[in-house]
Amino acid sequence: MGGKLQFPYMVDPNTGASMYESDDIIRYLVDKYGDGNVPLSLSLGFLTTLTAGLGMLSRISKGTTYTPAKFPPKPLKLWAYGGSPFCKLVREVLVELELPHLLVCCARGSPKRNILYQKTGTFQAPFLEDPNTGIEMFESAEIIEYLRATYALQ
Known part of the structure; x- marks a missing residue:
């Protein structure tokens, strides 16, 4: 959709806005739907990414691979x-x-x-x-x- 093989990629169907980059997405969501104040724990850039990554180390491959599945008619x-x-x-x-x-x-x-x-x-x-x-x-x-x-x- 966005032309890149990059994640995350967010599309807001309410406004038509679309974007990459976690920090940009967080800032957009807080500005558009929140109170405009990004929580400190989400505003530390690379440090936020590093600490989130450390928390996932024990489950490093989970949720990252595709398992073939039947597609349900309804979500x-x-x-x-x-x-x-x-x-x-x-x-x-x-x-x-x-x-x-x-x-x-x-x-x-x-x-x-x-x-x-x-x-x-x-x-x-x-x-x-x-x-x-x-x-x-x-x-x-x-x-x-x-x-x-x-x-x-x-």
């Missing part, structure tokens, strides 16, 4: 938040299988947590909804097993 929905290692495990598999999905971010303080609570009677993330099969489930290990069994081409 899956994953309720998750970035700080959860269990949510990260599920996202890695969704990425490896290249399954289209809607990520519903429900971080602490988000009103979306209450929506999930009202829907399920509890708050637990990750929570997967698959409109293609009618499956709704918690527990990262079970979600991963389901995704591989349902969509991975063996």
